[in-house]
Amino acid sequence: MKVELNVNNARASVEVEPRTTLVDCLRDNLGLTGTHTGCEHGICGACTVLLEGEPVRACLMLAVQADGYAITTIEAVAPAPGELSIVQDAFCETHGLQCGFCTPGMVLTAEALLRRIPDPTRADIVSAISANICRCTGYGQIVEAIALAAKRLAGSNLPRQVVPGEPA
Amino acid sequence: MKPAPFDYVRPASIDEACAALAVEESVVIAGGQTLIPILAMRLARPARLVDIARIPGLAGIREEGDAVVIGATTRQVEAERSAVIAARVPLLARALPFVGHAPTRNRGTLGGSVANADPAAEIPLVLVTLGGVVVVHDGRTTQEIAAQEFVLGPMMTALATGALVVGLRFPVWPDRRIGVGFHEVSTRASDFAFAAAAAQIALDASGRCTKCTIGIGAATPRPVRRDALATKLIGSTLDDTDIRAGVADAVAELEIMVDSHASPDYRRRAAKALAVRALTDARDAARGVPV
Amino acid sequence: MSAPVHFKFVETPRRVREDRRFVAGRGRFVADVRLPGMVHVALVPSQHPAARIIEIDAAAALAMPGVHAVVAGAELAAAVDPMMNGLDTPNVRRFPLAVGQVRYNGEWIAAVVADSRAQAEDAAELVEASYEALPFVLDAEAALKPDSVPVHPDHGSNVLLDRTFVWGDVAQHFAQSPHQIAFRVTWGRNSTVPVETFGVVVAWDPWNEILDVWASIQMPKYADQIARALRLPANAVRVHYDVDVGGSYGVKRGIKHTVLAGYLARRLNRPVRLIEDRLENMRAGDAHGPDRIFDVTVAFDSDGIINSMKMRALDNVGAYAGRAPFQLGKPVGAIVGPYRIKSVEYRAVSVTSNKAAQEAVRGFGQAPTNYAIETAIDRVAAALGLERIEVRRRNFIRKDEFPYLIPSGTRYDSGDYHTVVDKVLAHVDWPALQQQREQLRAQGLLAGIGISACLEPSGGNSSFEPLLNPKNTTSTWMESCRINVDALGYVTATIHTTSSGQGHETLAATVIGEVLQIDPDRIRIVRPDSLASLPGNSPVGSRMAIMLGGAAFHAADKLKRKLIRIAAHQFGCAEADVDYATGGIKQRGGPGQLSWIDLVTIAHRNFHLLPAEMEPGLETTHVMQVPTGEALPTPDGRVQMYPCHSFEFHVVLVAIDPDLGKPEFRRYVIGHDCGTVINPAIVKGMTLGGIAHGIGAALLEEFVYDDQGQMISQSFMDYVLPSAHEIPEVEIVHHCTPSPFTVLGQKGSGESGYLGAPAAVASAINDALAPLGIVMSKLPIRIPELSDAIAAARASK
Known part of the structure; x- marks a missing residue:
């Protein structure tokens, strides 16, 4: 089937079998290999992408279901080649990762959280990342990274991004 | 895979x-x-x-008389963030954060959860507890099936082949002083619960219970309401002892699910403890005590 | 130890250079490797725990679209040699696919190769196997019985290893001790279960006769083993170490996957990609961990001094041996933990069963052993009515006793256990913590404080191999580094392994920067492929801070000495009369002064200015032997296992709702001493991650087989990995006792946290249960079982 996707603000027309999951489509058809597959049954969160700004499992969605949505993958988070977003930079600052396999999902989850809740509590952060399994860090430095990013975003002069469907 | x-x-x-x-x-x-x-x-x-996700008219939350009707394809996240649900169906609002986790609630629908009829699912439990209705369309007629009669057992429903769940009707209690409680126990927050309990009560001005409903899920092959317990508690002031004694009887006769994840004794014990908590939370909320 | 007194880069909070590419999604994992014409493998699993394979009919599968081949065990076994056995058990033969007989549920019986993974799975479903079911055995004690059905009939029994060591006068110490306690604890079969499954991509170039391998690997001697099994010259196998590995913590060994993919790549003359899916990984990735029963007896005095210990460790390795039995050997190097136990009888028994095979798991058997030892300490304290921490204090080796020789022959390098405990107790406010426990109890909860103290042997030698296999004479486990300074003065250094999150690039750069006194961020770190690499043994055994750090240190030191020689030669003075600072060199008490680029230019361009017989250019290498790793084991099994011993001390407060049985952490504090910390963020991450992994082992994770031999925890629905909700905020209390055996005083930390957390969590739960008079003695301790035990105890009161 032919599907018209909107990934990272670019239109992409792909030919996929109906059974192709969004994560396989992103990786195999579009070459966006920053989205990882860990379990392919919706538990680990390694395949997290943003759909209309909200985190979803790309392994729990078929590519043919994805037309018409704005999809964001980790490749679109850095503002420029070699330049990190505030969230990405905070992950580097606190070493909120080790092997890097769950990291794209964690970063996207954090980006979405901080757009919804600019000043999250520890419980908010834990709840947001609880859908993403990390086997390396024990989550401590990930929580620190997101809290640090929130602090830096609050002090930055970046325009607040508007969450789709939410009042600005 | x-x-x-x-x-x-x-x-x-x-x-x-x-x-x-x-x-x-x-x-x-x-x-x-x-x-x-x-x-x-x-x-x-x-x-x-x-x-069916994009069929026009299948998604949405609307107030309809003494009920809130939620379209089958309404995403769980929309109900979770809905002011209407928070105000009118607070038990559902209380339970929704327990459904899967945020990324699955961003895609999962309310109708899908009910049609799937997992014994551990929170949304069918709330619907059964509130005496709600499943709206079904079979291509010719639209039918309303009481939630209790819709969910028949683990992953089994009364839905006929070729029929579709189109909406869920949650009754709204008009009472001034209502309170809700929802508790479950699972290995991880997002896992299927071993047992779950939902309760909603109303108090009159003197603090006496005028309405009560209590449901048990996950421990049982399908969500069940404990109407005898509710009847017993109506008219009482819902003291701790009333709640405990009533729940003990109500749980003793439950048909418990048997599987390898937990012993039946555990599920019954947990159901009892959770039902007490759900009722206690509901009472305290109705009394205006912060829960 | 020739460490500078004050470090410039070591121990300072510096970023981990690897992180940049990962936060941008620009890591390069094996699944990201795409080659033209690449085909995909799916595996056909056995439905039986034990069965004779009568026939495998692939006709229907071969007729499916996109299918290139279906290969079963018989074809493969004719073309490749069996995989290496660790022990001398030649009749326990192991191939990547079952040959003639299946030995566990899920074992791969055939590989299907197709244009896409989905097509390969479609065809795999159509492979028809007919079996004759055979009797099977799952339980270790049943498997140990002489009349048990043998998993490998040619081997004759299920016993792979049964050796009893006696170190010291156990009989006398038992006879002289007024008290004895015997108990059993069981460690459930869990593993590290990385989020990335194992994967490998193999391409064969028949014109150059070279097999290129990209793999998600953490395996010593990987290329050698692939070459041997595929009957290729070792220099025909080229492993690309620049593949990022998505977590391993021991298990990513992948020999069977790679031998299979290598065979298929050669047979089909196409690049072959074998990436386990989660079901393949859980069932038959052969990456389960120890599955162990400990029977322990300790003999002790009335003041809590433990004189002697008898331990039998019975490990259920599953269907094949691999390196699993060695996981009973490594703990010999810390068999008394941090305690002055005078003598030990240790019986190590390894049996086969019809479960999946084990692989090395973080700590290589040490975490289960520590759980057994720490349980013993708690039981002694309970028996005598003594404080658990006091019993530990009385038995701890004192700081003035190091280097300390334990009965099994390992000399511990250094430590100050009493001080770490003091610091932790001060940090937690011990009386307040006990009060908090009482408050929780008063609220109707069960509440307990868990304690554990243990060692992390580090530096990763391989002395357990000769210890358990007399034919094995391995006495080195080297690691290497090469540094090259180019003609423009930029520094590039090599590491010769893949990494799975340990930050080896940061480690090497930091150490080299420290020695050369140049900014580590300006040093490039590269990973040559295996054919261009120096000898190395991969990041196992908590060894890279010591071994890669050591190799980098020595290579940098050689480079510095060369620069000093060059400078002294120009100045016409003795080498002792120059000062090296931030890359430049000055003559002490003279006018001589050469900048870094001056020195580089001489080395690269001015041969006429070099000292006699010095090679031009600026390049040094160092191949480092494991410190203290010189000798083979003695005949009675005494051995210097690893060189360094990090210490950790856990204090955990847990509250349990008695009805629901769900333990909740109220406090988690760890005191940690791994000597000199090279990068604080890395060490912290390892410790926190290890604790999370240990909490999983204690409460959540287990590979479960039903009584029909079917594995029932094949997915992440049933094998429960801790999420952020289940892991508490952990407070770390640092202490530094440098190792005298390493270049900077560093010790290992790659297994920290994991080695003591399971014992600490179990200790907390048992402290909570103590008022009920019950103990939980099998891990993991699951919520329903815990609640049921509480209810039973209450009912019987």
């Missing part, structure tokens, strides 16, 4: 969807958060998927 091949159709209307579902080996997909893992593990191999 790739699904076996299937066809995919996206009907434009409810009637088209019912016609599509009448073809053998067709299954509905809406959010897909339960279905897709099953497909990926090839535990199901339908010939085609009928995607």
